[in-house]
Amino acid sequence: MIRVSGLQKSFGEVKAVNGVSFDAPDGRITGLLGPNGAGKSTTLRILYTVMKPDQGSAHIDGVDVVAQTLEARRRIGSLPHGSGLYPHLTARENIEYYGKLYGIPPADLERKVDTVVRQLDIGGFADRRTKGFSHGQRTKVALARALVHEPQNVILDEPSSGLDVMATRSLRELIRQLKAAGKCVLFSSHVMQEVAALCDEIVIIAAGQVAMHASPEGILDATGCDDLEDAFVQAISRVGR
Amino acid sequence: MLSTLHTVFRKEVLDNFRDRRTLLSALLLGPLFGPVIFAFAINLSLKQSLSDASEALELPVLGSEHAPNLIGYLRSHNINVARAPATRDAARTAVETGAHDVVVVIPESFGRDLAEGIPATVEVITDQANRAAERESRRALLAFNAYNQELAAMRLSARGVSPLVVRPLNIDVIDVSTPSGRSAILLGMLSYFFIFALLTGGMNLAIDTTAGERERGSLEPLLCLPVTREALIYGKILAACLFMAASLLISLASFYVTLKFVPLEKLGMTPNFGPAVVFTAFLLLLPFTLLGAALMTLVASFTKSYKEAQTWVSIVLIAPTLPILVVSILMVRPSAELMLIPSLSQHLLLVGLIRNEPLNGLHVVVSVVATLAAGAVLAWACARLYRREGLLG
Numbered sequence: 001m002i003r004v005s006g007l008q009k010s011f012g013e014v015k016a017v018n019g020v021s022f023d024a025p026d027g028r029i030t031g032l033l034g035p036n037g038a039g040k041s042t043t044l045r046i047l048y049t050v051m052k053p054d055q056g057s058a059h060i061d062g063v064d065v066v067a068q069t070l071e072a073r074r075r076i077g078s079l080p081h082g083s084g085l086y087p088h089l090t091a092r093e094n095i096e097y098y099g100k101l102y103g104i105p106p107a108d109l110e111r112k113v114d115t116v117v118r119q120l121d122i123g124g125f126a127d128r129r130t131k132g133f134s135h136g137q138r139t140k141v142a143l144a145r146a147l148v149h150e151p152q153n154v155i156l157d158e159p160s161s162g163l164d165v166m167a168t169r170s171l172r173e174l175i176r177q178l179k180a181a182g183k184c185v186l187f188s189s190h191v192m193q194e195v196a197a198l199c200d201e202i203v204i205i206a207a208g209q210v211a212m213h214a215s216p217e218g219i220l221d222a223t224g225c226d227d228l229e230d231a232f233v234q235a236i237s238r239v240g241r
Numbered sequence: 242m243l244s245t246l247h248t249v250f251r252k253e254v255l256d257n258f259r260d261r262r263t264l265l266s267a268l269l270l271g272p273l274f275g276p277v278i279f280a281f282a283i284n285l286s287l288k289q290s291l292s293d294a295s296e297a298l299e300l301p302v303l304g305s306e307h308a309p310n311l312i313g314y315l316r317s318h319n320i321n322v323a324r325a326p327a328t329r330d331a332a333r334t335a336v337e338t339g340a341h342d343v344v345v346v347i348p349e350s351f352g353r354d355l356a357e358g359i360p361a362t363v364e365v366i367t368d369q370a371n372r373a374a375e376r377e378s379r380r381a382l383l384a385f386n387a388y389n390q391e392l393a394a395m396r397l398s399a400r401g402v403s404p405l406v407v408r409p410l411n412i413d414v415i416d417v418s419t420p421s422g423r424s425a426i427l428l429g430m431l432s433y434f435f436i437f438a439l440l441t442g443g444m445n446l447a448i449d450t451t452a453g454e455r456e457r458g459s460l461e462p463l464l465c466l467p468v469t470r471e472a473l474i475y476g477k478i479l480a481a482c483l484f485m486a487a488s489l490l491i492s493l494a495s496f497y498v499t500l501k502f503v504p505l506e507k508l509g510m511t512p513n514f515g516p517a518v519v520f521t522a523f524l525l526l527l528p529f530t531l532l533g534a535a536l537m538t539l540v541a542s543f544t545k546s547y548k549e550a551q552t553w554v555s556i557v558l559i560a561p562t563l564p565i566l567v568v569s570i571l572m573v574r575p576s577a578e579l580m581l582i583p584s585l586s587q588h589l590l591l592v593g594l595i596r597n598e599p600l601n602g603l604h605v606v607v608s609v610v611a612t613l614a615a616g617a618v619l620a621w622a623c624a625r626l627y628r629r630e631g632l633l634g
Binding site for chain 1: 244248249255256257259260454457458459460461462464465466467468469630633
């Protein structure tokens with residue numbers, strides 16, 4: 001369960017996030033949708049605690065991300081944009097390294113790593129060094145690494161960017177599995193179709209503000225459009241620039 | 242904190258042991274290159290200075306037929322007369338162009354002047370700015386002066402005056418340098434090679450901590466983990482220290498081996514560089530690893546890319562030379578105050594060690610504590626910087 005209220009963050013003169021509030025409940029897939037530069041990544045960066053908000057607050061399962069940073073981090077599995085791996089380590093070693101840093105006891109580590117290796121179907125290349133992996137393979141390993149500690153909340157920043165059709169399909173399948181397991185999934189995208197195909201809730205962000213927050217059907221109703229893409233454009237244009 | 246630090250440390254060591262670039266520069270080129278080149282250079286310069294003392298000097302003399310006695314005297318002093326240019330002007334040109342280092346010109350009037358008791362002229366043409374010529378011209382001048390005094394003494398004796406009358410002073414230069422002390426001048430320069438090797442050993446790791454992780458895209462996910470930034474950065478700095486220590490040890494060992502092929506004993510120098518000295522030098526230099534690792538990590542954290550970091554960190558490689566250079570010029574003696582300056586204190590202790598002087602306990606303690614303290618402060622500064630949001634770039 002992720003709760004965001006009144007988040008603000010500026011970089012110099014630029015207000016990247018200007019009062020964003022929304023809830024992402026457990027057992028639901030919430031999509032953060034917005035054009036480039038709308039403030040999606042900054043919002044997510046505040047949620048997975050690599051940035052602090054200027055104002056407002058964010059809670060992960062009721063844990064404040066600023067006041068109890070380490071506790072909040074434990075409850076999140078995150079895939080920052082363009083996540084890189086260590087090329088001289090094997091896929092399994094990359095996952096194990098994160099598992100150890102998440103504080104998984106040594107006795108459980110192997111079992112947990114095996115679980116995510118199976119879950120993400122990376123057994124075929126798990127024991128190869130990640131140097132020279134395809135983008136799809138790298139994304140899978142990075143996801144496995146983020147999920148090895150079985151977090152309740154999963155935050156993915158543009159996870160499908162650059163993936164081919166097959167990799168995108170298996171990513172969607174994984175996100176649905178996480179939802180079925182009762183996890184809270186929050187991911188960002190600028191592709192309307194992708195969000196529509198997956199999400200239970202859509203939060204449309206433009207110019208650092210929430211333009212609309214509803215189910216895909218709710219967004220169509222509210223904008224009076226038949227097509228989600230038109231609705232998206234409509235919703236964004238409502239935020240005065 | 243400790244288990245995180247341990248995890249990070251082990252991962253960094255494994256990661257870098259598999260990186261050929263790190264291995265090559267840290268454990269091969271850095272530590273081996275310096276001592277090997279240095280030993281080679283010493284060998285060359287030793288050969289040159291050895292040849293000066295024992296080999297005959299070939300001295301071109303124009304007009305040697307005018308002074309057969311003088312030439313005989315030179316021969317008895319291991320100076321052979323060689324063919325000279327045909328004229329005085331040609332001799333000048335030959336020295337100017339560097340064809341000859343020194344040319345001696347004996348005028349036709351030499352024998353007559355000598356017989357009549359008029360000061361007879363001998364011209365020594367040389368280029369004072371040419372350092373290579375300095376030694377030869379000095380040898381020639383010394384021989385002429387000696388001949389001059391010998392003639393003077395003979396003339397005085399012939400007139401019944403003791404030659405001692407014109408020697409009111411007896412100047413003796415007593416060289417107190419011990420054989421080990423003399424080699425220290427050469428070997429003292431080595432301390433920089435060791436510090437250089439040490440720093441090269443951890444360079445890639447220090448850069449990787451910030452610029453490298455960022456460029457690979459692995460920094461942001463790393464910072465999302467439920468561990469403190471301190472644990473991450475200290476683990477990384479410690480891993481860099483390990484590589485630096487390994488690099489230092491290899492460098493010391495390789496020098497220990499190469500020194501066996503340098504004929505220092507021919508110059509009456511006995512290099513005090515046995516296994517015990519190698520081990521002590523390793524321990525004395527070890528505290529510098531923390532300072533070096535933290536300093537390079539700090540410098541790298543301000544840069545935008547791996548390439549840029551390499552440029553700036555290379556400058557750090559030069560920084561430790563500065564205090565050593567200043568002290569070599571000023572020729573200061575070790576003191577407790579100087580031991581407060583990292584790199585300089587290691588240099589001075591190492592020079593003392595090679596000179597076979599007993600280690601000053603206070604100096605060692607001040608050096609170790611001051612260097613470790615400076616390293617700790619820089620490591621702390623690294624951790625502070627690692628907390629900045631701007632780190633993500």
